[in-house]
Amino acid sequence: MQRPKIGQLLLRRNTPSLLNVGYYKSYFWDGRAATLYDQVEEPLFALHEMHSSPERIHRTLSHHPTLGKLYALTRKQQVVTSEKDFTKKALAAHLWSIRSTDSYANHAIYTPSEQQGKKLFYGKAGCSSCHAGKALTDQQYHYTGLKKQAIVRQSNIVQGQETETFGHDHGRGDVVSGKQMLFAFRTPSLHNVSLTAPYMHDGSLKTLQEVIEFYDRGGDEKGHLPRLHLSQKEKQDLQAFLLLLLDPRYMTLPQKDLTHD
Ligand code: HEC
Known part of the structure; x- marks a missing residue:
């Protein structure tokens, strides 16, 4: 199937802000993911969102100068178990850090x-x-x-x-x-x-x-x-x-x- 352009299709729900997502106890508007680690998997692979695949992740990590090295290091230290695990953990850690609760x-x-x-x-x-x-x-x-x-x-x-x-x-x-x-x-x-x-x-x-x-x-x-x-x-x-x-x-x-x- 041809890959749809990101942002071209109308998804079923309003895209939520990523600010302070670390504070939520569940994710998605319906709470179907319990952690950020679980949450990132869906948009990463969803047909109408990032539409990635284990092969694409592998290609990215192999070609990226720093990410590839980081993956090798964290894998060696047994912090991550696979390329997918590395990607999910890295994304979840980044999302967790987006905070803005002062006002x-x-x-x-x-x-x-x-x-x-x-x-x-x-x-x-x-x-x-x-x-x-x-x-x-x-x-x-x-x-x-x-x-x-x-x-x-x-x-x-x-x-x-x-x-x-x-x-x-x-x-x-x-x-x-x-x-x-x-x-x-x-x-x-x-x-x-x-x-x-x-x-x-x-x-x-x-x-x-x-x-x-x-x-x-x-x-x-x-x-x-x-x-x-x-x-x-x-x-x-x-x-x-x-x-x-x-x-x-x-x-x-x-x-x-x-x-x-
Ligand atoms: C019974 C619980 C409840 C009460 C009371 C309530 N809210 Fe909400 N609020 C929600 C829920 C649940 C949603 C999301 C609803 C949906 O999308 O269907 C929401 C959504 C919103 C949003 C949209 C936020 C976004 O990011 O889309 C705003 C703004 C808001 N509420 C403000 C208020 C204000 C102001 C009041 C008081 C007048 C109020 N709410 C009272 C539960 C509540």
């Missing part, structure tokens, strides 16, 4: 609007019941009442085979048995959220304003989250607080300086 919210002198927004986030608007803790995620799965959209393409690897199915995205419901987790997705972190539009697993909400409107009306499929009945002013305040969750260093410092909290 204006920790240092800024809040304007009255930002102050109100913070109060709403941790209070009346109920955001922190799911976007909780240092990473602003409870590491759990929820159905927020997002409108269920038919998916054009689902590519997934099940037992080494790439499959395509059509219909609604069942999210966590495809990973665990029973109906309880149908349409539930992993709570994403909100660090640097102003940089990571579009939002939600399907990218259907384009701006933070749309996200706030969505929560305010209690989602589109009713009965999952309560309506919030926020005033226009309160919505603006909440957005002002979300904008504060931005790490200014992320925009200005080289990657290597972001690897410490």
Whole structure:
């Protein structure tokens, strides 16, 4: 089969940010991988993503001046067991190091609007019941009442085979048995959220304003989250607080300086 160009095809879900992935306790929007090491395998080999193969990895390592040497060394030291193991460990280690958890919210002198927004986030608007803790995620799965959209393409690897199915995205419901987790997705972190539009697993909400409107009306499929009945002013305040969750260093410092909290 001809190799599709990377980035050419529409994948089934919104590409998540890689910032702070080291803090997650599971990976992918549906949490089907337990560790970064497990996670990297799928995009590495997926037909519509990197579409690599053991042969390609071998070729890369054989031709690359430093990676080849590093592989030989780590193999000798029994740190890695194969070229694939080396690649997965190296990628996972790099992803783990991409951190950016400082934010204006920790240092800024809040304007009255930002102050109100913070109060709403941790209070009346109920955001922190799911976007909780240092990473602003409870590491759990929820159905927020997002409108269920038919998916054009689902590519997934099940037992080494790439499959395509059509219909609604069942999210966590495809990973665990029973109906309880149908349409539930992993709570994403909100660090640097102003940089990571579009939002939600399907990218259907384009701006933070749309996200706030969505929560305010209690989602589109009713009965999952309560309506919030926020005033226009309160919505603006909440957005002002979300904008504060931005790490200014992320925009200005080289990657290597972001690897410490
Ligand atoms: C019941 C748990 C829960 C509550 C309460 C909740 N969220 Fe979420 N939030 C989630 C989940 C789960 C997702 C991902 C949903 C999806 O993609 O289907 C999400 C997604 C988001 C996103 C998109 C992030 C991204 O990277 O795509 C933003 C922004 C957000 N929530 C902000 C808020 C705000 C603001 C509030 C309060 C008004 C709030 N959330 C309340 C669980 C929750």
